[in-house]
Amino acid sequence: xxxxxxxxxxxxxxxxxxxxxxxxxxxxxxxxxxxxxxxxxxxxxxxxxxxxxxxxxxxxxxxxxxxxxxxxxxxxxxxxxxxxxxxxxxxxxxxxxxxxxxxxxxxxxxxxxxxxxxxxxxxxxxxxxxxxxxxxxxxxxxxxxxxxxxxxxxxxxxxxxxxxxxxxxxxxxxxxxxxxxxxxxxxxxxxxxxxxxxxxxxxxxxxxxxxxxxxxxxxxxxxxxxxxxxxxxxxxxxxxxxxxxxxxxxxxxxxxxxxxxxxxxxxxxxxxxxxxxxxxxxxxxxxxxxxxxxxxxxxxxxxxxxxxxxxxxxxxxxxxxxxxxxxxxxxxxxxxxxxxxxxxxxxxxxxxxxxxxxxxxxxxxxxxxxxxxxxxxxxxxxxxxxxxxxxxxxxxxxxxxxxxxxxxxxxxxxxxxxxxxxxxxxxxxxxxxxxxxxxxxxxxxxxxxxxxxxxxxxxxxxxxxxxxxxxxxxxxxxxxxxxxxxxxxxxxxxxxxxxxxxxxxxxxxxxxxxxxxxxxxxxxxxxxxxxxxxxxxxxxxxxxxxxxxxxxxxxxxxxxxxxxxxxxxxxxxxxxxxxxxxxxxxxxxxxxxxxxxxxxxxxxxxxxxxxxxxxxxxxxxxxxxxxxxxxxxxxxxxxxxxxxxxxxxxxxxxxxxxxxxxxxxxxxxxxxxxxx
Numbered sequence: 001x002x003x004x005x006x007x008x009x010x011x012x013x014x015x016x017x018x019x020x021x022x023x024x025x026x027x028x029x030x031x032x033x034x035x036x037x038x039x040x041x042x043x044x045x046x047x048x049x050x051x052x053x054x055x056x057x058x059x060x061x062x063x064x065x066x067x068x069x070x071x072x073x074x075x076x077x078x079x080x081x082x083x084x085x086x087x088x089x090x091x092x093x094x095x096x097x098x099x100x101x102x103x104x105x106x107x108x109x110x111x112x113x114x115x116x117x118x119x120x121x122x123x124x125x126x127x128x129x130x131x132x133x134x135x136x137x138x139x140x141x142x143x144x145x146x147x148x149x150x151x152x153x154x155x156x157x158x159x160x161x162x163x164x165x166x167x168x169x170x171x172x173x174x175x176x177x178x179x180x181x182x183x184x185x186x187x188x189x190x191x192x193x194x195x196x197x198x199x200x201x202x203x204x205x206x207x208x209x210x211x212x213x214x215x216x217x218x219x220x221x222x223x224x225x226x227x228x229x230x231x232x233x234x235x236x237x238x239x240x241x242x243x244x245x246x247x248x249x250x251x252x253x254x255x256x257x258x259x260x261x262x263x264x265x266x267x268x269x270x271x272x273x274x275x276x277x278x279x280x281x282x283x284x285x286x287x288x289x290x291x292x293x294x295x296x297x298x299x300x301x302x303x304x305x306x307x308x309x310x311x312x313x314x315x316x317x318x319x320x321x322x323x324x325x326x327x328x329x330x331x332x333x334x335x336x337x338x339x340x341x342x343x344x345x346x347x348x349x350x351x352x353x354x355x356x357x358x359x360x361x362x363x364x365x366x367x368x369x370x371x372x373x374x375x376x377x378x379x380x381x382x383x384x385x386x387x388x389x390x391x392x393x394x395x396x397x398x399x400x401x402x403x404x405x406x407x408x409x410x411x412x413x414x415x416x417x418x419x420x421x422x423x424x425x426x427x428x429x430x431x432x433x434x435x436x437x438x439x440x441x442x443x444x445x446x447x448x449x450x451x452x453x454x455x456x457x458x459x460x461x462x463x464x465x466x467x468x469x470x471x472x473x474x475x476x477x478x479x480x481x482x483x484x485x486x487x488x489x490x491x492x493x494x495x496x497x498x499x500x501x502x503x504x505x506x507x508x509x510x511x512x513x514x515x516x517x518x519x520x521x522x523x524x525x526x527x528x529x530x531x532x533x534x535x536x537x538x539x540x541x542x543x544x545x546x547x548x549x550x551x552x553x554x555x556x557x558x559x560x561x562x563x564x565x566x567x568x569x570x571x572x573x574x575x576x577x578x579x580x581x582x583x584x585x586x587x588x589x590x591x592x593x594x595x596x597x598x599x600x601x602x603x604x605x606x607x608x609x610x611x612x613x614x615x616x617x618x619x620x621x622x623x624x625x626x627x628x629x630x631x632x633x634x635x636x637x638x639x640x641x642x643x644x645x646x647x648x649x650x651x652x653x654x655x656x657x658x659x660x661x662x663x664x665x666x667x668x669x670x671x672x673x674x675x676x
Contacts, residue, residue: 286328
């Protein structure tokens with residue numbers, strides 16, 4: 001892109017650029033990366049604005065002594081006076097335009113230059129405006145910003161601020177690169193309650209505890225800034241254990257190879273935890289620290305062109321479900337980032353970072369991304385701001401460049417409508433931020449996970465909630481209806497009930513061992529009430545289930561067995577039981593079933609008893625020789641009176657009785673069943 005084109009990209013005074021720009025400014029933003037302090041998010045004096053490292057490092061680069069800038073003996077007003085005195089050399093920079101835009105937007109400044117003759121009036125006016133208790137909210141509203149992502153130390157308590165407006169982000173630089181420092185390990189132990197004892201389990205447990213802490217408080221990303229020399233690859237347990245113990249024993253004096261191995265192990269564990277907790281892993285790649293040790297605070301670091309994303313190939317391949325928004329420090333690395341985002345589904349282009357954050361680099365890099373990377377995989381911009389006032393001018397610089405790229409390359413060159421171009425701009429400015437950084441599941445209260453949602457799969461219901469009723473698994477793709485044995489109540493258990501997804505099984509197995517005397521009806525009713533579902537599904541619910549209707553059959557009709565058939569089983573000779581009513585009227589004769597001739601009954605002998613083997617109800621036989629003993633006919637008595645009485649075998653007697661029983665009446669039924 002030539003100089004004329006870049007100039008046009010920044011000019012939004014006319015034509016499609018103006019229409020697109022105006023539409024983009026109406027989009028309420030979510031800033032996906034900043035260094036805002038949520039307890040003091042906005043500036044209090046103009047010194048907080050001019051104290052931004054861009055101005056101090058540029059002033060120092062232009063010749064202002066470091067001691068003149070970082071003199072702790074001077075107050076904020078004197079610091080502003082000193083810095084304003086060195087601003088003339090910076091008037092050509094993009095950073096100077098941010099300063100003027102802040103002064104105009106928030107403090108009513110009407111001039112185009114800030115100098116020693118007008119700074120003090122501006123300082124006093126701005127200080128009175130910033131003193132408002134609602135100043136932070138005012139800045140967010142005027143900047144059209146809904147929420148801001150933070151950069152939180154791993155031991156941040158994340159308390160005392162609105163996490164919906166100021167969204168936590170777990171920053172892990174210290175954990176990966178500085179765990180050899182005793183103070184870092186002390187902070188980790190203090191916030192987790194877990195001491196590193198040399199075991200890899202203690203290391204992972206402490207890192208996992210940090211994820212649990214952050215996710216439960218609404219964190220939406222894990223982030224790290226990485227030097228160009230670092231290559232994230234897995235480290236075996238043996239090597240990692242050796243490195244951990246060396247670092248614990250020797251601290252920063254441990255051999256560099258041990259520290260490097262531990263850094264790679266910690267980094268890889270963080271990637272595993274991002275996968276487990278569903279957090280994107282935000283990678284800012286390529287910064288060398290303290291390249292210029294004599295520079296001002298935060299003005300000592302530079303990029304290194306030797307960095308390559310090939311160093312991250314194993315990471316990207318090993319964690320396909322982890323989203324990796326990637327920022328590169330140098331525009332010269334942008335083409336490689338575009339290529340990786342082109343190929344890898346989990347690599348996302350992210351913002352224009354630090355030394356690439358000027359209009360000319362943004363125009364070239366943004367155009368390359370829009371030309372080659374799927375539109376759903378681009379995070380257009382983040383402010384990287386330390387105070388809220390900088391979000392507006394930085395995003396506005398990007399909007400102006402973006403409106404030029406969209407107007408030139410999409411509306412003019414491709415014939416897109418302005419509305420379609422604005423839609424693309426909205427996606428990279430706002431929509432993708434919400435899609436790529438969603439609120440993780442664990443951010444909700446843990447108790448809510450136990451509640452059943454309206455659209456929960458049937459597989460999310462445990463065995464206890466199903467009880468003893470028959471189950472039709474109403475999950476898409478399930479066609480089998482299970483009819484569980486409901487003869488006994490379901491077992492109670494203190495063991496957790498596992499959830500079964502449709503991928504694991506097409507049905508649920510229910511343990512229905514008996515555990516209490518609760519009736520089946522009561523249990524089913526109580527369980528259904530606890531599940532808050534209808535026992536009888538509606539017609540539309542049955543249709544949605546996709547299972548054939550159940551046909552109910554009436555089996556109450558009389559059988560084919562007639563009284564005539566039954567009469568054939570009655571013996572011809574009646575059994576004489578005597579006068580049971582003890583009166584003058586003759587007693588009714590009882591038909592004998594076993595060929596007995598007669599017996600003398602009493603009250604007890606008329607009670608039927610169940611045979612322990614067959615369950616058949618029969619009259620008891622006395623064993624004490626009393627009057628209630630059944631009298632056998634002479635043909636049934638043993639022939640040898642001196643022979644000892646044999647032990648009665650109930651099973652044998654039952655078999656004999658069955659054999660003696662006339663089953664001829666079943667022959668007709670058997671013949672008819674064969675025909676069917």
